[in-house]
Amino acid sequence: MNTGFQQTRRAALTAAVAAALAACGGGGSGDGEAPAPVGQVINSTIKSASNGSTYPVQVFLPESYATGTATLPVIYATEGDAQYGGPNRSRFDTFKEVLQRRGTQAILVGIGGTAWRGTDFLMPGAAKYLDFLVKELAPAIERQYSADPKRRVLSGLSHGGYFVVAALILEARAGVPPSFSHYLSTECSVGEHTSPAGVLAFEKQIDGKPLPTTLLLAGASGGNHPLISIPLFNQMASQNLPGLVMLKAEYSTSHVGADVPAFEDALKRFFP
Template identity: 55%
Template sequence: MQARFASAVRSLFLWCMVLTLAACGGGGGSEGVPPGEPVGRVETFTIASARNGATYEISVYLPASYATGTRTYPVIYAVEGDARHGYFNASDTRFDAFARVMQRRGTQAILVGIGGVYRRNTDFLLPGAERYHAFIVQELVARIQSQYRVDPSRRALTGLSHGGYFVLAALALEATAGTIRFSHFLSTEASTGGGDAGVDTLEQRLAQAGRPVPTTLFLAGGSQGTTNGSLVLSLYGRLRAANYAGMTVEHMGFAASHVGTDVPAFEEALGRYFP
């Protein structure tokens, strides 16, 4: 009963966001949803992980077409889905902002927002990232695939800052294991990860994997104020030079702040990979 009530509340909230955009033209440079445009649905549930003992609130955005057809959909997994960075307004979470962009663009994909922002310094950085990654690919992905019509061959992972570092860590972990679970890794304003578990450690793991890495890595960096843009650009250059078999590496810089890069980078990724 509580789960259904929470789902209804989130759906109503998303509907209100869409109406607000349609009335005022949106925020942060985004346009509103045309009047009469069908609105997607948001569902929520919690999942307790056997991998690290944490419990996560999960939010799922389904495009309007999901309810009327039988097709399968790509899935985009967004870590730190409950982070409130003031995207379009102070109340928006990362999940809310991304769902709004997908709604406006008419993106035919499912968005999965993973809560747990309070665990970012544990889950996103090594060694905790190994257990968090296991939770996502072994528990959460299995739940999503059993509950929704998804295309397992089109699965993306997106993160910002420490979350962007986690996306890189996930790529390195999967390359080392020899099983790539995501077709697209979307890393925005990735942090160094800090200490001995920095970006160089992830590059070493990639180099030592010694096998093809059939996936696409999209690196995004900002340039206004204090950002990780130079780090991201340098990493891009090194990964391109390494020329890992099967891996496509792309980069784009944005005239935006550290957090301000997140939404435009996500929208750019949608246009490239999920038009």
């Protein structure tokens, strides 16, 4: 990996509870200025048949879920157990609080396993991780909850942001319709490639393929965004990719600092 690009390393949280997607938790909690707990958080684990790993999974259900009848969109957040702002806060916690504050009616699924990001998010491991998400985790979520299979969001930061793009490319290259209706790639890294040119060459393989989905490429002005995401956006926007809606956003913040404003932007644009 080219050390000129920022690759955020965040420790995985150790807490996880048993039983694949079996309910065992109560409401989420906040501290400091965080919103009061609204909704419910369910903790579980799921063992993947695709790659053999066992992942902690957290599911946030908004307050309306208990009495509502509508199916809700589902946001799949990779690195849900990555530490954010302190030892007792995670990416899942932070995204959950954004949903609570905005009143967004969506299910949030935080996928743990940050410690395996160097394997799961980069090729060749990314192909097996994608199989886990679309063939195992998403169907399990949709069996257990009132989740809309036509409104799935995939979110990732840095290597996770690269995986979001790779997931789109892998399915398009295989001639498979996108498994997610919306993709949020924040501060995309160069992945397993040695330069942004490698990412562009990887993506170029799908020119001419139908892509009926939405992709938001977001990042920091002083981070990876100008070096990777903007050239990628420009290349994809110039290609023949029927059905693809391309969006981009840039923030004057740090590499990791772009994650929350990108998530907020995505909620505004994906679920207006």
